[in-house]
Amino acid sequence: MKEITILYKVFEDKTISWFQNKNEYAVLENTTAVILKKLNKGIPINEIAKTLSDELDVPLEKSINFVLELEKKFFPQENSEKLEIANNYKNAERPKDFEFIKYYKINDIVFKISFLSDKELSFVHPKFAHLVIDEVPDFKNEFEVFINHNYIFLYVNNVFIGSWDNCNIHYFQGKFSMELIQKIHQKEENDWLGVFHASAISNGEKSMLFLGDSGNGKSTSLALLQANGFTCLADDFVPVDAKKQEVYSFPAAISIKKSSLETLLPIYPELETTAEYNFKRLNKIVRYLKPNNNDFLAHLPCHDLVFIKYEKDAKLTCKKISKIDAFQQLVPDSWLSPKKENAQIFLDWFEGLNCYQLTYSNNEEMIKTVTEIFNNDL
Amino acid sequence: MMKKQMKNTQDISRKDALKKIGSYGKYAALTAIGTYALLNPKKAQASSLSSPGTGFLNRIK
Numbered sequence: 001m002k003e004i005t006i007l008y009k010v011f012e013d014k015t016i017s018w019f020q021n022k023n024e025y026a027v028l029e030n031t032t033a034v035i036l037k038k039l040n041k042g043i044p045i046n047e048i049a050k051t052l053s054d055e056l057d058v059p060l061e062k063s064i065n066f067v068l069e070l071e072k073k074f075f076p077q078e079n080s081e082k083l084e085i086a087n088n089y090k091n092a093e094r095p096k097d098f099e100f101i102k103y104y105k106i107n108d109i110v111f112k113i114s115f116l117s118d119k120e121l122s123f124v125h126p127k128f129a130h131l132v133i134d135e136v137p138d139f140k141n142e143f144e145v146f147i148n149h150n151y152i153f154l155y156v157n158n159v160f161i162g163s164w165d166n167c168n169i170h171y172f173q174g175k176f177s178m179e180l181i182q183k184i185h186q187k188e189e190n191d192w193l194g195v196f197h198a199s200a201i202s203n204g205e206k207s208m209l210f211l212g213d214s215g216n217g218k219s220t221s222l223a224l225l226q227a228n229g230f231t232c233l234a235d236d237f238v239p240v241d242a243k244k245q246e247v248y249s250f251p252a253a254i255s256i257k258k259s260s261l262e263t264l265l266p267i268y269p270e271l272e273t274t275a276e277y278n279f280k281r282l283n284k285i286v287r288y289l290k291p292n293n294n295d296f297l298a299h300l301p302c303h304d305l306v307f308i309k310y311e312k313d314a315k316l317t318c319k320k321i322s323k324i325d326a327f328q329q330l331v332p333d334s335w336l337s338p339k340k341e342n343a344q345i346f347l348d349w350f351e352g353l354n355c356y357q358l359t360y361s362n363n364e365e366m367i368k369t370v371t372e373i374f375n376n377d378l
Numbered sequence: 379m380m381k382k383q384m385k386n387t388q389d390i391s392r393k394d395a396l397k398k399i400g401s402y403g404k405y406a407a408l409t410a411i412g413t414y415a416l417l418n419p420k421k422a423q424a425s426s427l428s429s430p431g432t433g434f435l436n437r438i439k
Contacts, residue, residue: 025417032411056407066408174423195423214426236426328415336419 003040004075005340008033009347011323016347019074023338025331027324031055032070039071092148092163094155103139104131106184106251106296110139116146123152123169124176126277127252130290141183143176154179174335177237177250184296185241185248193242193346194336199254200233200247200302201225203374207233207247207300210308211330217310220260221366223289227267228367232291233298242342245349246299253288261287263363303352304373305330308366309359316365318358318378326355 005020015033017026028036031052038048049063056063098114100121105111110133115121124145144155151163152172156179164172178195182188199210199222210218219235226232234250241248256264256271265271274287305326327350336346356373360366372378 023419023421025419027415027417029411029413032414056411058405058408062405062408066412069412170424170426171422173425177425178423194419197424197426237423328417331417331419334419335421335423 003042006036006040007340007344007347008037009351011327011351014324016324016327018343018347020338020340020343023336023343025327026074027328035067035070036074039067039075045071092146092151092153094144094153095146095148098144098146100125101135103133103135104128105133106131106180109141109184110136111141111143111180111183112139113143113145120145120147120152122277123173126275126288127255129288130253131251143179145176156183174237177252178239181239181248181250184251185239185299187241190337190339190342191242192337193240193245193342193349194334196238196240196330197236197333198238199235200238201230201370202233202247202298202300203230203371205300206374207302208304208306208370208374209238209247209302210306211333212307212309215257217260217308219254219256220263220310221308221370223254223256223260223264223268224363225367225370226254226292230370231298232293233300235291240302240349241299242337242339242345244299245301245345247302248299249293249296251291251293251296253290255286256289258285258287264289304354304356306356306358306370306373309357310361311359312361314359314361316358316360316362316369318356318369318373321355321357323350323353323355326353 007018007020009016009018010030013030015028015030017028017033017036018024019026035048035052039045045064045067049060049067052058052067053060053063095116099117100115102113102115102121102125103110104113113124115124142157144153146153151165152169153163154161154172154176161179162172162175164175174195178189196209196211199218200207201210201222202208210221212218222232222235232254233247235252235254237250237252239248239250240246258276261271268289271287271289274289276285276287278285307321307326307329330350337343354373356378358366358369360369369378
């Protein structure tokens with residue numbers, strides 16, 4: 001059996017392993033992780049099974065079966081199939097004329113983005129409309145977005161980035177955002193630890209991530225907090241770098257669902273007249289709120305992950321949760337770098353985080369609690 | 379339709395329970411260490427507002 005690259009990290013009473021061949025994480029019992037280590041080193045199955053059998057006082061035959069099962073599961077012999085999920089290259093001619101050409105200014109960096117029609121525009125522009133400036137002759141980066149034969153294409157500075165079919169528009173949007181942050185922050189894909197489906201706020205010195213299922217109130221909490229002295233760093237797409245494990249700004253607007261309007265209109269009267277967009281298949285109607293961040297180059301350390309949940313009439317509760325629980329919620333909803341060094345940094349970074357579950361219905365109490373978490377007063 | 383009434387009147391001690399399952403009890407340790415969770419991050423960066431099948435975005439006003 002050929003040795004594969006596996007990283008191990010003990011959290012609480014479990015071991016988290018990372019498998020480089022699949023960029024996959026596993027939460028294992030410590031004993032099981034030791035068996036995997038031995039299997040990977042090429043120690044004979046009989047030998048491993050004998051130790052296990054003595055340790056657990058189970059028949060040798062049962063231990064052998066157990067170790068064989070683990071080997072089958074974690075060290076498959078066949079070549080893993082290459083899954084090409086989001087990026088299907090299709091030859092297509094680049095259009096000469098684009099119906100919409102927009103200029104966006106992010107700090108001092110100007111992006112010229114050309115959209116073939118209003119359809120392409122609708123996939124990108126609403127979240128960035130607050131950054132639009134008049135046409136300028138000098139721009140640093142040029143993006144082109146066009147649909148051809150049911151594939152949406154992205155070119156950045158005349159380089160083909162990818163093409164996605166109708167079912168993978170969310171991956172097109174993700175890649176677009178990734179290209180954008182790479183140009184803003186001067187980083188390549190390998191320089192990022194991951195991108196988290198979260199909201200990020202800062203108090204000017206450090207940042208905090210809000211996580212949770214869609215509809216739990218991440219963006220609404222972010223909007224409430226940015227009206228109360230905190231800065232919005234990112235909504236929905238939160239990049240963290242590998243070098244210093246800091247949360248980086250992402251300049252998109254905050255998406256506000258229709259159900260949150262009642263809460264937010266008194267604070268943001270501009271939402272009354274803001275354009276409304278209907279994501280029919282998701283049954284979501286949203287308006288976009290401009291983030292209060294005035295430095296989109298900002299990046300700050302993050303020590304706290306908060307799984308937030310707005311629950312009508314709920315009494316505020318905020319408690320630390322196990323890292324294992326937090327890890328299991330975080331990973332499937334994130335893009336994490338497949339690079340070994342970055343996976344190790346991610347595990348080390350995660351080890352140092354405080355993870356909380358915050359449930360609330362009273363906005364003032366939520367803001368007070370977030371302030372306390374920032375000040376380490378909880 | 380008749381609802382089947384299930385009534386469990388038999389009390390059983392831990393000792394009796396272990397006796398009943400016999401040698402299978404020993405393998406609980408194997409079952410316990412063989413329980414694991416596999417977690418796969420997303421294969422590419424994604425936005426959350428469009429999901430598979432969402433081809434169109436409609437502006438209401």
